[in-house]
Amino acid sequence: MFFLEMALFWDLFFFVGACIILIKxxxxxxxxxxxxxxxxxxxxxxIGFILMAFSTSIPExxxxxxxxxxxxxxxxxxxxxxxxxxxxTLVIGVTVIVRRGINIESxxxxxxxxxxxxxxxxxxxxxxxxxxxxxxxxxxxAVFLLYNWHILKQEKKFERTLARVRKKDFLKYFLMFMVxxxxxxxxxxxxxxxxxxxSVGMGVPAILIALLVLAMGTSLPELFSxxxxxxxxxxxxxxxxxLGSVVTNATLVLGIAALITPIYTDYLVFITSSxxxxxxxxxxxxxxxxxxxxxVKEGIVMLLLYILFIxxxxxxxxxxxxxxIC
Numbered sequence: 001m002f003f004l005e006m007a008l009f010w011d012l013f014f015f016v017g018a019c020i021i022l023i024k025x026x027x028x029x030x031x032x033x034x035x036x037x038x039x040x041x042x043x044x045x046x047i048g049f050i051l052m053a054f055s056t057s058i059p060e061x062x063x064x065x066x067x068x069x070x071x072x073x074x075x076x077x078x079x080x081x082x083x084x085x086x087x088x089t090l091v092i093g094v095t096v097i098v099r100r101g102i103n104i105e106s107x108x109x110x111x112x113x114x115x116x117x118x119x120x121x122x123x124x125x126x127x128x129x130x131x132x133x134x135x136x137x138x139x140x141x142a143v144f145l146l147y148n149w150h151i152l153k154q155e156k157k158f159e160r161t162l163a164r165v166r167k168k169d170f171l172k173y174f175l176m177f178m179v180x181x182x183x184x185x186x187x188x189x190x191x192x193x194x195x196x197x198x199s200v201g202m203g204v205p206a207i208l209i210a211l212l213v214l215a216m217g218t219s220l221p222e223l224f225s226x227x228x229x230x231x232x233x234x235x236x237x238x239x240x241x242x243l244g245s246v247v248t249n250a251t252l253v254l255g256i257a258a259l260i261t262p263i264y265t266d267y268l269v270f271i272t273s274s275x276x277x278x279x280x281x282x283x284x285x286x287x288x289x290x291x292x293x294x295x296v297k298e299g300i301v302m303l304l305l306y307i308l309f310i311x312x313x314x315x316x317x318x319x320x321x322x323x324x325i326c
Contacts, residue, residue, distance in 0.1 A: 015198060018191035019217030022059050025183035026221035030055045032177035039170055053244020056225055058181075059218040061253045062188035067210075068260035072196060076257040077265050078210025079218060080249045081273045084120065085211075086219040087242050087249075088280035089306035091226055095238050096299030099230035102239065103293045112151070113285045116243045119143060120250050120281040124274045132254065132263040140255030147247050191217065207269050211313060239288075246281070272316050276309045 033055040060083050067075035096102055122143060126136040195209050222245050229237035257263065283305065287298045 012194075012198060014190055015194040018187045018194060021183055021187035022191060022217055023220045025180045025187060026056060026059050027224065028176050028180035029058060029184065030221055030225045032173040032180060035169070035173040036177065039173075053241050053248055056221040056241060057245050057248040057253060058184055059188065059221060060249050061256065062184050063192055063214065063218055064253050064257040065260065066188045066192045068257040068263075070192060070196065071261065072192065073261060073263040074205065074207040074265045075192060075195065075210045075214065076254070076263055077270065078207035078273070079214050080123075080254050081270075081277050082211035082215025083219045084246050084249050084277050085273070085280055085309055086215055086306065087222055087246050088277070088284050089302045089309065091219065091223045092242055092284060092294065093299040093302035093306070094223060095226045095230045095242075096294045096302070097296055098227050099238075101293060101295045102230060110289050112243055113288045115147065115150070116247055117281045117285045119147065119247050121278050123250050123254055124278060127270065127274070130264060132258040134259055134262070137255040137258035140251045140258070144248065144251035144255065147251070151244075205269065207265050207273075208313060211269075211273055212310060269313070269316060272312055273309075276305075276312070280305060
């Protein structure tokens with residue numbers, strides 16, 4: 001018993017350490033990618049909706065690929081759904097509250113938020129047969145490519161760019177980019193391996209750990225980068241990061257993982273969590289569409305929605321446990 005407890009302690013220690021490395025390396029990745037994009041003169045719109053969104057989704061991508069390679073489809077689905085729920089509730093809620101409201105004047109961003117809502121629902125529709133096969137994966141990846149093509153077409157309508165990076169700083173940020181990628185690969189493998197052992201040791205479903213714990217670790221880059229962008233007055237960066245990250249998670253991340261191995265999971269937990277993801281996306285889109293802004297009250301509602309999400313997922317787990325005992 002003592003050795004089992006010690007093994008669980010070390011698994012928890014390594015898991016927390018892996019999450020810290022994920023977070024730190026994600027910050028380095030976002031910072032280096034943004035600076036490299038600014039060096040090439042990309043607009044704030046493109047950096048937010050494409051580069052920042054993709055960069056902050058790389059932790060989810062690496063974790064999902066590692067999970068798929070280790071035969072843990074529950075981790076893949078839980079990480080993607082949990083991350084998207086966190087992005088659409090906790091991340092946007094904190095960002096709006098700290099910024100004291102976000103204003104978005106562009107009609108194109110309103111349209112993009114509506115597109116995001118439908119894309120978010122796509123994996124749920126594809127999972128109605130209780131699995132994501134390789135054909136579903138190709139559909140998701142194709143949608144990701146179409147979405148980014150659509151975003152790139154809009155870039156020329158936005159002229160605002162970030163401050164240019166000096167040539168002598170280019171190499172520094174490029175090295176930072178490469179180091180962050182290596183650290184992310186290492187941390188993703190360590191996080192999945194230790195989380196898998198924790199799931200077995202504690203008797204907790206893998207999807208629940210992925211939904212509530214692993215997803216939080218991989219979503220913190222969006223939280224901090226979005227909040228920082230909003231505080232500096234870059235509202236398009238903040239909103240673009242959230243919209244793009246949600247789309248990237250629901251399409252590219254899930255699609256690549258499903259190409260490696262078909263994804264299936266506990267259907268009850270999947271339904272409850274995926275419904276929260278869709279509801280969160282609907283509320284976010286509706287709030288943004290209503291007055292082209294997100295105010296503090298709406299930010300508080302999104303935070304409360306995340307708390308409700310945690311409560312419901314634990315309740316569902318308890319109900320399942322009782323039914324197994326009976």
